[in-house]
Each structure stands twice: as C-alpha cells, then as structure tokens.
Amino acid sequence: MVPTQPVGTAIPAELAAPAQCAVAPALEELWRACEAEACGLTRDEFEQIVLRIGMAQNFGQAADLAAETTTAQQTAFFATLRMADLVLARACASGSERAWERFIALYREPLLRAGIAITGNESLGRELADGLYAELYGLTVRDGERRCPLDSYSGRGSLMGWLRTTLAQRHVDRHRRTHREQPLDETGDCPAPAAESAAQPDERGLPLLAGTVREALEREGPEEKFLLASYYLDGRKLHEIAAVLGVHEATVSRKLKKVTAAVRKQIVRGLERRGMRRREAEEALATDPRDLTAAEHGFGAADREHLRLKELLQSSQSCPFKEQAGQGKSE
Amino acid sequence: MNPMTQPDLHPDADTLNAFVEHVLPDAERARIVAHMAGCGRCRDIVFLARAAAEPEMAPSPARPEPRPGWFSKAFAKWRVALIPAAALASVGAIVLWVQMRPARMEMAKAVPQSVPPASEMASAAMEEAQKAAPAISNDRLVAAAPAGAKATAAARIPGMERKKAAAPALGAVEMDQLAATKEMAVTPEQRRATSAIHLDARSAALARYAPPPEPISPPATLKFTPPQAAPQAQAPQPADAALSAGGKKPATVEAFPSPALVPSPAPPNILAVHGELAPPAAGGPAQVAVQPQPVNGVAMVRLGARAKLPSGLRTVSAAALLNRLVVVDSAGSVFLSQDGGKQWEAVPAQWSGKAVAVQAPKGVHPLILSAGQSQPIDSTAAFGQPAKTAGDEENANAVPSPPPPAGAAAARAPDKPTVMTKAPPPVPALFFKLVTDRHEVWVSADGKLWREQ
Numbered sequence: 001m002v003p004t005q006p007v008g009t010a011i012p013a014e015l016a017a018p019a020q021c022a023v024a025p026a027l028e029e030l031w032r033a034c035e036a037e038a039c040g041l042t043r044d045e046f047e048q049i050v051l052r053i054g055m056a057q058n059f060g061q062a063a064d065l066a067a068e069t070t071t072a073q074q075t076a077f078f079a080t081l082r083m084a085d086l087v088l089a090r091a092c093a094s095g096s097e098r099a100w101e102r103f104i105a106l107y108r109e110p111l112l113r114a115g116i117a118i119t120g121n122e123s124l125g126r127e128l129a130d131g132l133y134a135e136l137y138g139l140t141v142r143d144g145e146r147r148c149p150l151d152s153y154s155g156r157g158s159l160m161g162w163l164r165t166t167l168a169q170r171h172v173d174r175h176r177r178t179h180r181e182q183p184l185d186e187t188g189d190c191p192a193p194a195a196e197s198a199a200q201p202d203e204r205g206l207p208l209l210a211g212t213v214r215e216a217l218e219r220e221g222p223e224e225k226f227l228l229a230s231y232y233l234d235g236r237k238l239h240e241i242a243a244v245l246g247v248h249e250a251t252v253s254r255k256l257k258k259v260t261a262a263v264r265k266q267i268v269r270g271l272e273r274r275g276m277r278r279r280e281a282e283e284a285l286a287t288d289p290r291d292l293t294a295a296e297h298g299f300g301a302a303d304r305e306h307l308r309l310k311e312l313l314q315s316s317q318s319c320p321f322k323e324q325a326g327q328g329k330s331e
Numbered sequence: 332m333n334p335m336t337q338p339d340l341h342p343d344a345d346t347l348n349a350f351v352e353h354v355l356p357d358a359e360r361a362r363i364v365a366h367m368a369g370c371g372r373c374r375d376i377v378f379l380a381r382a383a384a385e386p387e388m389a390p391s392p393a394r395p396e397p398r399p400g401w402f403s404k405a406f407a408k409w410r411v412a413l414i415p416a417a418a419l420a421s422v423g424a425i426v427l428w429v430q431m432r433p434a435r436m437e438m439a440k441a442v443p444q445s446v447p448p449a450s451e452m453a454s455a456a457m458e459e460a461q462k463a464a465p466a467i468s469n470d471r472l473v474a475a476a477p478a479g480a481k482a483t484a485a486a487r488i489p490g491m492e493r494k495k496a497a498a499p500a501l502g503a504v505e506m507d508q509l510a511a512t513k514e515m516a517v518t519p520e521q522r523r524a525t526s527a528i529h530l531d532a533r534s535a536a537l538a539r540y541a542p543p544p545e546p547i548s549p550p551a552t553l554k555f556t557p558p559q560a561a562p563q564a565q566a567p568q569p570a571d572a573a574l575s576a577g578g579k580k581p582a583t584v585e586a587f588p589s590p591a592l593v594p595s596p597a598p599p600n601i602l603a604v605h606g607e608l609a610p611p612a613a614g615g616p617a618q619v620a621v622q623p624q625p626v627n628g629v630a631m632v633r634l635g636a637r638a639k640l641p642s643g644l645r646t647v648s649a650a651a652l653l654n655r656l657v658v659v660d661s662a663g664s665v666f667l668s669q670d671g672g673k674q675w676e677a678v679p680a681q682w683s684g685k686a687v688a689v690q691a692p693k694g695v696h697p698l699i700l701s702a703g704q705s706q707p708i709d710s711t712a713a714f715g716q717p718a719k720t721a722g723d724e725e726n727a728n729a730v731p732s733p734p735p736p737a738g739a740a741a742a743r744a745p746d747k748p749t750v751m752t753k754a755p756p757p758v759p760a761l762f763f764k765l766v767t768d769r770h771e772v773w774v775s776a777d778g779k780l781w782r783e784q
Contacts, residue, residue, distance in 0.1 A: 060356060080354070117383040149344075156355070157348040161384060165348040168379035172372055222365030229368055236378060244381050245364075246353045 026075040034083035040096035041087055049090050050078060053154045086155030089162075092136070093148040100137070107163060114164045118171050128171055132163070135170075208274050209267075216266035224259040231256055341373055342366060351380050638672040640664075650691035650763055657763050657778040659686045665765065667778040681781045684767040691763055 027047050031037070036046045059069040059077040069077075088106075091099030111132070116125030136149055153162050217225060223245075230236045230244075238256075242249040271281035342350075342363055349355045350363045367373045634656065636646050644660040651657075656668045657678070663685030665678040680686070765773040765781060775781040 062358070113386070114383045117386060118379050152343055152345050154345050154349075156345065157352040161348040161352050161380070162344055164383045165344040165351065165376060165380040168376040168383065169344055169347075171379065172375045176372065222361065222368045225368035226364050226374075229371070230374060230378075234371065234374055234378070240378055240381070243385070244351065244377055 023071055023074050023078070026071075026078060030078060030083050034087045036083075036087040036091075039087050039091035039099040039102070040094070041091050045090075045094075046087065049086070050081070050083075053081065053086070054078065057154065057156070081155035082158060083155065085159035086153065089150040089153040089155075089159055093150040107160060110160055111163055111167070114160075115167055115171075118164070118168055128167055132167055132170060208271065208276065212267050212270035212274065215270055216263045219266060220259060220263065224255070224262075227252065227256050227259060228263070341370065344376075347373065347376055348380065351377055351384070634672045638668070638675070640666055641675050641677065642666075648686075648688040648690075650689040652691040652761060652763055652778075655763075655778050657689045657691075657765075657775075659689050659765075663687065663768070665689065678779060678781075682765065682767050682771060682773050682783070684769040684771065686765050687768050688766040689763060690766070692761065 024047075027050060028043070030050070031043050031046045036043070041049075054074060054077055057077070058065070059074050060080070061069055061073065088099055088103060092103050112126060112129045114125075115127075115129035115132075116122050119125045119128055132149075149166060153159060217228075220228070227241065230241050231238075238249045238252050242252045245252065268278065268281045272278055346355070346359070346363065350360060355363065363373075367377065633649075636649050636658075638646060638649075638656075638658065640646065640658065640660050642660050642662060642664055644662050644664075646658045647661050649656065649658040654669060654671075656672055658666050658668075658675075660666065665680070665686050666675040667678050668675050762774040762776055763778050763781075764784070765775070767773070772784040773781040774784045
C-alpha cells in the first residue's frame with residue numbers, strides 16, 4: 001500500500017516569485033531532463049521542491065550571501081543536485097505508485113546488500129533493510145503530519161548513498177541501545193562490571209594528567225581530533241580514515257604522526273608546568289593513550305581514578321551540532 | 332541520548348551522506364569533521380556507510396586489471412635507456428664480429444693446438460733412428476714427420492719466430508743443416524713453401540665444426556726402413572734445443588712406435604694438411620710445401636648437400652673425395668667443386684640415362700706428399716716396398732689419382748727413407764662412383780672423366 005498523502009509540499013509564498021522570473025527556464029529544463037512527470041510530479045511540485053532545497057542550502061553560498069545569490073549561482077547549484085534521485089525520492093514520499101515501483105526495482109537489491117555489508121550478517125542485514133523499507137513506506141505521523149525519511153533527502157549526494165547512511169544510522173542506534181544488554185544467566189559468574197559511572201571524570205578528583213591531556217587536546221584542531229579519535233579510539237585503519245576524508249593514506253599517517261607528537265609534547269610540557277619531572281612525565285606517556293589510566297602510573301593512586309582518553313575526547317563536544325552549524329553559518 | 336529523539340544534536344543522514352561522498356562545501360565539511368571529532372556515533376555511521384559503499388564502488392572483479400610484475404615495472408622504468416643500450420649492443424656485436432672473423436680465419440690457417448710440436452716428433456724420430464742406427468734422409472724424415480703442421484706454424488709466426496718455427500718444421504735434419512737453418516734467413520723457397528698454406532675460411536670452418544668422422548682404420552702402417560748408412564743421423568742431434576717450438580703431439584701421427592711410424596687417423600675437428608717436400612736447395616734444408624686439403628669428408632658431403640648448385644635445384648646426392656666434391660641434383664645433372672663448394676662446374680654426362688647417386692669411398696685420410704710429388708704416397712704399398720719418389724709426376728697440384736701400381740715406386744733412391752706398410756689393410760679405391768637410373772655404375776678419379784665400371 002502506497003501512502004498517498006503528499007509530504008512537504010507546502011511552499012512558502014516568497015519562493016514563487018523568483019522561481020518564475022529568474023530560474024524558470026533552468027527549472028523547466030531540469031524538469032524535462034529528470035523525467036519528473038514520469039514519477040508523478042507536476043512541474044509546480046518540482047519547482048517547489050527544488051527551490052525549497054536551494055533555500056535550505058543557501059544555494060551553496062554562505063549564510064549571509066544567500067539573499068544575494070544570482071540566477072547563475074542558483075542555476076549552478078541546481079545543476080549540482082542529483083535531480084533524478086531527488087525526484088524519485090520526493091515522488092515516493094508523496095506516495096506515487098510508479099515511483100515506488102521504480103524505487104523497488106532500482107534499490108531493493110542494493111539496499112539488501114548494503115544492510116548485509118553494514119551488519120556483517122545476512123539475517124541482520126535483511127532485517128535492517130526490511131525495517132528501513134517499512135519506515136520509508138509506512139506511516140510515521142508526527143505532530144499530525146506523516147513523516148517520510150525520504151523527504152529529508154536533498155539530492156546533494158546519491159540516493160543510494162543516502163539509503164546506506166540511513167541504514168548505518170539505524171544500525172548504529174540500535175547497536176548503541178542494545179550492546180550493553182546481556183542475558184541474566186550469563187552475568188551470574190562474571191565479576192561485577194566496572195561501574196561506568198566510575199569512569200566519568202570527576203573535576204575534583206581528576207589527576208594531574210587529566211587536565212593536562214584535556215588542555216593538550218583542546219589545542220588541536222577538529223581534523224586532528226577526528227584523526228586521533230578515529231585511529232586511537234575507534235581503531236580505524238589508515239585507509240578507512242583516508243577514504244572518509246578523501247585524502248591519501250600516507251597523508252593520514254603523516255598527519256597522525258605529527259599530531260601525536262604534538263600532543264605528547266604538550267602533555268609533557270603541561271606536566272612539567274604542574275611540577276612533575278620530565279622523566280616522570282615521559283613515563284606517564286609510556287602507555288597506550290586508548291588505555292590511559294592515570295591511577296596505574298602513580299597519578300592519584302589514592303583515589304584510583306581512571307582517566308580515559310576516550311572520555312576526554314568525547315567530552316570535547318561542548319555544544320550540539322545544530323548550534324555549531326548555526327555558528328558556522330553566521331560566521 | 333537518543334539521536335532520533337534529539338535529531339538536532341547530530342547531522343542528518345543527508346548531510347553525512349554528502350560528507351561521505353565528498354560533495355559538501357568546505358565550511359560545512361569542517362563543521363561535520365568538528366562534530367565527528369567528538370561524536371562516536373556519527374563516526375561510526377560515516378565509516379559504516381563508507382565501508383558498505385566500497386564493494387559497489389570497487390571495479391567489477393570480472394575485469395581486474397592485470398597487475399604488472401616486477402619485470403614489467405623494471406622494464407617500464409628503464410625502457411628509456413633501452414634504445415641506446417640496444418644501439419650500443421649492436422655496435423659492439425658488429426665490432427666483435429669484425430674482430431673475430433679474421434681471427435677465426437687465422438686460427439683456421441694455423442694448426443690446432445692438438446698438433447704436437449715438431450721437437451717431440453723429431454726427437455722421438457731421432458731416438459728411433461738412433462736405436463735402429465738408421466741413416467734417415469732429410470726429405471724422408473721430414474715426410475714422415477708432420478711437416479705440414481710445422482710449416483703451418485711457421486707460416487703463422489712472422490720474423491724470427493717464423494724462422495724458429497721453420498727450423499723444427501724441417502724435422503730431424505742433420506745437425507749442420509739445422510744449424511745452418513737457424514743462422515740463415517728464410518729463403519724464398521721457404522716462403523713459398525710456408526705460404527702455400529691457403530685454407531679458405533669455409534674449409535677452416537668445415538674442419539672446425541664438422542662432426543667427428545667415422546673412425547677409420549689406418550690404411551697403411553708406415554715404417555722407417557733401416558738406412559744403408561747413416562752416420563749423420565747417428566751424430567748427436569740437438570733436436571730438443573733446435574726443435575723446441577710447438578708443444579703437442581701431431582694430429583696425424585700419434586707417436587712413433589718403435590720401429591714403425593704409424594699414422595693414426597685424424598681426430599675429429601682437426602685440420603690436417605698435406606705436406607710436400609720441396610727439393611732441398613743447395614746446401615739448404617729441405618723445404619716443405621703444404622697443400623690445403625679439407626679431409627673431413629662428412630662435412631664436405633653436408634656442404635654439398637646444402638650447396639647452391641648452378642642449376643638451382645636441390646642436391647640429391649653428394650660425395651667427397653679429398654678436396655673434390657661431386658653432387659647430383661634432382662634433375663640428374665652432376666657438378667664438381669674443387670674449392671669446398673664455392674664454385675661449381677657442370678660435369679658433362681658421359682653416361683646414358685640420368686645420374687641418381689654419387690658415392691665415394693670412406694676412410695680416406697690425409698696423405699702426405701713429397702716435394703715434387705703429385706700423387707699421394709701410396710698407402711697401399713706393401714710392406715717393404717718403397718713409396719713413390721718425388722718428381723714422379725709432372726703436375727704437383729694434380730688431383731690424387733687412383734693408387735698407382737705398387738711397382739711404380741720401385742725406382743726410389745735407396746738412400747731415401749722408405750715408407751712402407753706394415754700390413755696391407757683393405758684400402759678403398761679413390762674413385763667416385765656414380766649410379767645412373769639404369770643401374771649402371773660409372774667411376775671417376777677426378778670427378779670429371781668417368782668410365783663405366
């Protein structure tokens with residue numbers, strides 16, 4: 001059963017005027033090229049969708065320049081969008097029968113393969129893909145309005161990539177919800193698990209190293225911290241990090257080496273500044289940063305406080321992404 | 332923290348997908364990276380999505396590109412230097428070829444190293460002569476010795492070395508003559524004799540690379556007959572000092588068994604030559620004229636089989652006898668070559684029908700010619716019978732003819748060393764045999780004139 005209620009079709013009134021006067025010929029050409037009519041989208045619906053996406057992305061310009069974009073810039077931005085995928089996704093979101101047939105013909109098997117690749121298990125992958133199908137196809141009503149995840153697809157990347165990322169999101173969220181769950185019969189013989197709360201850094205009991213490490217990490221840039229977290233915390237390989245960042249593997253290795261040396265140097269300096277001898281400071285760095293436990297090496301042995309680099313890195317996020325994005329756009 | 336319930340905390344799937352596919356603007360990409368530096372969930376999503384996309388982005392395994400091996404890489408790396416290297420190699424090959432070619436010819440002219448030195452042979456001969464108290468005449472002794480080899484060595488060594496080599500080449504001459512030879516300059520006769528070696532390169536190559544001939548039994552066992560009076564020969568002769576040139580045993584005579592001289596068959600790949608004793612000059616030593624004689628009949632036959640005949644047809648039969656090569660082509664025409672297949676002359680048909688095959692006796696070994704002797708030594712002569720003397724024939728360069736009757740050598744001077752056979756083994760007649768399609772057999776000694784057998 002295909003949902004028939006259109007989603008996200010409400011177009012602000014201010015979008016109509018510029019679309020008709022400025023980029024109307026370009027939109028007309030895009031509408032014909034992407035065969036939106038075959039998917040059940042009218043030209044007006046197509047223009048509204050495209051203009052909404054353009055306004056949300058500031059037509060690829062900075063936030064303060066969004067109101068001053070020219071017709072050429074808007075046309076160039078529209079040309080960068082994957083119109084065919086966008087039309088198909090929006091047509092499916094609006095409940096077009098033909099669009100869903102096409103969607104299933106095109107993406108059912110790839111979506112199943114992606115689910116298996118993400119989970120590493122065929123049954124789990126199939127289950128994950130079917131769950132996403134249900135979510136895409138079903139009825140999720142929020143605030144009295146049906147919400148379809150396909151409505152969030154903006155056409156910047158491929159629809160298949162969006163589906164893979166959505167599958168990964170679902171898989172990660174489910175894993176994070178359930179990975180600590182254990183059957184009761186398996187926990188009987190095990191010793192009492194380490195209290196996760198004990199790993200939380202206490203500001204009053206933080207050893208000397210905690211403040212030093214935090215200080216050293218805050219000096220580094222976002223990409224350096226991403227490298228440290230991906231390599232040392234997540235255990236990603238160099239080629240995986242390089243593929244995500246779009247650089248060569250050697251570049252990642254070189255940057256990692258550089259940032260590690262810089263962090264070590266900053267930590268040693270910070271420890272020396274706090275009254276520690278250089279030899280003691282260097283001995284404190286002899287452990288793997290992923291398993292950095294200050295209590296085991298003479299720092300705050302009395303309180304046995306564990307210091308984990310992961311928590312230091314994870315706690316570096318001070319504000320939500322939305323606020324960060326807002327700050328970035330305003331800059 | 333549930334990202335589904337708090338979606339503003341994390342970038343949505345569309346943004347993360349755009350980050351994975353590297354289509355985000357730089358500013359937005361930096362924000363995503365800054366977020367992921369502290370967000371393990373979004374890092375996991377990004378890495379998972381990227382890992383799931385890699386199998387589809389990877390090329391089809393049906394058409395994997397061949398991975399170049401180390402040799403291909405090295406070749407691609409140094410292929411620029413390949414052209415000058417090839418040019419250099421070509422030039423080097425040409426230079427080597429130019430340099431090696433005359434050297435090879437020179438080697439072909441020279442006696443191979445297996446040829447024994449004259450000193451050993453001469454000293455051995457002298458010892459035998461002393462034992463038997465013979466008076467061996469100069470020319471006969473030289474005839475018994477591998478004078479050709481020595482003369483060949485002399486021809487190769489210029490100047491004084493040639494004189495030194497020429498002296499032992501003269502064999503076991505008398506002491507005074509030998510001393511005179513050491514003192515005197517090379518006479519024109521000696522030059523003529525030594526320069527008589529003129530093996531062409533083709534014959535030399537034949538002698539070098541021909542397969543070993545079939546073992547043949549010595550057709551005759553030569554002996555030194557006791558001389559009537561040989562006081563000179565009994566005199567102490569400084570053969571070792573005077574004949575010190577050379578180094579190895581002769582090819583044609585392995586040793587001088589007492590008291591007989593047994594010429595052994597030529598070993599394979601050994602070039603033997605015919606020695607010819609020139610009449611000794613007045614007061615001078617005996618002179619040796621050497622006649623080139625490719626003796627490897629198998630090689631000659633093979634050469635004839637591959638030769639380009641004047642008729643342009645292929646060779647169906649070939650036979651070699653001494654230095655003559657007779658072939659029959661596919662049309663039945665007969666051709667004769669006396670220079671190892673370089674030049675061919677058509678033999679007029681003296682038979683009826685069509686020649687189909689030509690044959691030559693096997694086991695013909697090099698013969699030693701005395702000075703002025705056109706016929707080879709009669710190796711078929713009976714024991715005790717003197718061989719033919721020099722000057723019996725007019726034409727010194729005549730083709731070896733069929734063996735003359737044994738009595739032809741009876742007029743030999745008594746003071747000359749006599750070469751006799753120890754036991755007359757069966758000696759093949761030196762005739763070419765030609766078989767026609769009518770089963771007629773024609774024979775010829777020189778390949779030109781044929782008579783029906």
